Amino acid sequence: MDFKDNINQDKIPRHIAVIMDGNGRWAKQRGQQRIFGHENGVQAVRETVEAAGELGVKNLTFYAFSTENWCRPKSEVDTLMSLLVKAIKNETPELLEKGVRLNAIGDIESLPKECIKELNEAIHITRNNTRLNVYVALSYSSQWEIVNAVKNIAQQVKHNELDPEEIDKSVFQKFLQTNGTPDPDLLIRTSGELRLSNFLLWQIAYSELYFTPVLWPDFRKKHFYQAILDYQRRERRFGKT
Numbered sequence: 108m109d110f111k112d113n114i115n116q117d118k119i120p121r122h123i124a125v126i127m128d129g130n131g132r133w134a135k136q137r138g139q140q141r142i143f144g145h146e147n148g149v150q151a152v153r154e155t156v157e158a159a160g161e162l163g164v165k166n167l168t169f170y171a172f173s174t175e176n177w178c179r180p181k182s183e184v185d186t187l188m189s190l191l192v193k194a195i196k197n198e199t200p201e202l203l204e205k206g207v208r209l210n211a212i213g214d215i216e217s218l219p220k221e222c223i224k225e226l227n228e229a230i231h232i233t234r235n236n237t238r239l240n241v242y243v244a245l246s247y248s249s250q251w252e253i254v255n256a257v258k259n260i261a262q263q264v265k266h267n268e269l270d271p272e273e274i275d276k277s278v279f280q281k282f283l284q285t286n287g288t289p290d291p292d293l294l295i296r297t298s299g300e301l302r303l304s305n306f307l308l309w310q311i312a313y314s315e316l317y318f319t320p321v322l323w324p325d326f327r328k329k330h331f332y333q334a335i336l337d338y339q340r341r342e343r344r345f346g347k348t
């Protein structure tokens with residue numbers, strides 16, 4: 108019996124967020140450049156999307172590039188961006204066929220033009236798909252997102268479009284990048300690091316956190332199933348008794 112057979116179909120997380128970590132270390136272990144790790148990470152993304160689609164997970168968010176990642180050496184940033192463009196280009200036909208809708212969160216305007224173009228095309232082509240929403244977080248950080256939300260709220264207040272008295276949790280949420288998507292039930296981080304690294308901090312208020320030592324390029328369907336099984340064993344109380 109494999110891990111998949113033990114999964115309870117009635118308790119499938121509606122949204123799973125993934126911090127893909129460990130590409131650099133994976134490459135280093137093989138005496139290769141960091142980008143070799145990122146290249147091999149694409150297969151892990153593919154498997155995760157496939158597994159999520161098969162299980163009926165509705166939303167999947169990948170942390171692909173953080174606001175802080177802009178501080179990496181230019182050569183790594185440039186190669187990562189080209190890799191993203193290539194991956195989006197290569198994967199779009201299959202996403203389309205498998206019913207996956209692609210979307211992006213983050214400061215998309217700050218990405219290279221070619222990347223924005225490919226991304227927008229893929230988003231447009233897959234817009235009518237409903238089986239699984241895949242969100243790629245690019246030039247994203249939670250603190251950026253929250254500051255951005257506050258700025259937009261302030262603008263609306265300034266133009267008398269919003270009464271400060273009306274601002275509550277549900278109004279605030281509407282100004283976040285994830286507006287319309289349920290908060291993650293489960294957050295997975297690979298590579299053994301026990302950090303959140305500025306990812307979906309508002310949205311994971313009540314998410315279950317799952318950390319695995321597996322490095323991202325080694326992450327396969329069975330690891331995804333293990334994470335879901337672990338999630339299904341937990342008792343979620345949302346602050347109640």
Ligand code: FPP
Binds near residue numbers: 141171194243
């Ligand atoms: C973290 O590893 C990984 C990244 C910053 C990039 C992840 C990007 C991909 C796997 C490319 C494909 C993505 C999509 C959505 C098509 P790290 O470099 O921080 O590793 P380290 O902690 O071992 O140094």
